[in-house]
Amino acid sequence: MAAASSAARRVWDSLPPSGSAGAAAPAQWLGQPEQPGAPELAGQPTVQSLPRNGGPEPDELKNLVLLNLNKNQLKYLPSEICRLENLECVSLDNNELENIPKEFCCLQNLHEVHLSHNFITTLPEEIKHLTKLKILILSRNKIEYLPDGICKLKRLKVLDVAGNNIQIFPKAMGCLQLEELYCEDNPLLQKNPVSAIQEDDILTLKEITARFIFTQLENRNLLLCTAIKGNLKAQNMLSQRQECAQCGHSFLSMWLECVHFIDVKQKRMKTSKNLQLLPVRSLLCSYKCFYHRDHGLFGISVL
Numbered sequence: 389m390a391a392a393s394s395a396a397r398r399v400w401d402s403l404p405p406s407g408s409a410g411a412a413a414p415a416q417w418l419g420q421p422e423q424p425g426a427p428e429l430a431g432q433p434t435v436q437s438l439p440r441n442g443g444p445e446p447d448e449l450k451n452l453v454l455l456n457l458n459k460n461q462l463k464y465l466p467s468e469i470c471r472l473e474n475l476e477c478v479s480l481d482n483n484e485l486e487n488i489p490k491e492f493c494c495l496q497n498l499h500e501v502h503l504s505h506n507f508i509t510t511l512p513e514e515i516k517h518l519t520k521l522k523i524l525i526l527s528r529n530k531i532e533y534l535p536d537g538i539c540k541l542k543r544l545k546v547l548d549v550a551g552n553n554i555q556i557f558p559k560a561m562g563c564l565q566l567e568e569l570y571c572e573d574n575p576l577l578q579k580n581p582v583s584a585i586q587e588d589d590i591l592t593l594k595e596i597t598a599r600f601i602f603t604q605l606e607n608r609n610l611l612l613c614t615a616i617k618g619n620l621k622a623q624n625m626l627s628q629r630q631e632c633a634q635c636g637h638s639f640l641s642m643w644l645e646c647v648h649f650i651d652v653k654q655k656r657m658k659t660s661k662n663l664q665l666l667p668v669r670s671l672l673c674s675y676k677c678f679y680h681r682d683h684g685l686f687g688i689s690v691l
């Protein structure tokens with residue numbers, strides 16, 4: 389790898405990013421690095437890992453804006469990547485990444501991230517911190533669930549998750565202001581209602597206790613508030629709180645997973661061919677709420 393200089397601001401190869409969204413690459417990406425000697429890592433002898441220690445000092449790379457490491461054999465990203473704080477565009481297509489470290493989500497200037505054709509199974513919840521992100525390409529990976537945090541990316545315009553293992557989208561998916569969504573080649577839940585026998589709710593003692601505590605906290609039980617303030621373990625546990633889509637009450641770890649379908653034709657965005665209904669997750673606290681649910685909400689059956 390060539391030594392980096394502090395003047396290196398553009399690192400890109402001669403090809404546009406290869407996400408199946410076909411998002412147009414900014415013109416400047418197509419050019420050569422501005423400075424002779426700036427690192428070009430894509431299309432060169434294969435890179436298998438990035439330096440942790442002993443590589444260029446972070447300050448030498450702090451002005452890096454674009455980073456292209458397409459078509460290498462990277463298996464992981466070092467957590468030190470968070471030091472490249474001015475990065476705006478990262479392309480890591482065609483590598484062997486299995487996950488993205490949460491430190492990657494400290495790169496708050498990122499506008500565009502390309503991660504297609506890797507082996508990624510999950511994304512960190514911390515992705516919500518990438519508030520400037522406009523384009524996120526995750527096609528051809530092994531993702532089963534997108535984190536709820538992705539729905540907090542208010543500036544996200546293009547999301548490509550084609551060719552993954554996604555059945556259902558996170559519950560606040562409808563809040564995203566997407567212009568393009570690509571999700572073909574996923575085993576998305578279909579709207580084919582069947583009737584099923586419902587069971588009774590049998591909650592664990594932990595769940596019963598948690599629901600009692602949530603109710604007490606909502607009612608401002610001062611004794612309980614004080615006790616929990618001094619108990620970090622309890623705070624961490626209670627921070628996993630979820631809210632019932634029917635009654636609005638809080639619960640902890642036992643719920644009934646349901647689905648509602650968003651008609652993407654009403655969303656006026658470009659989508660995968662043949663996509664009409666987008667399955668979106670909803671959680672209910674009990675079968676009691678299921679019986680009184682909104683008619684657009686369905687239980688999920690495995691046939």
Ligand SMILES: [Zn+2]
Pocket residue numbers: 632633634635636637672673674677
């Ligand atoms: Zn409920």
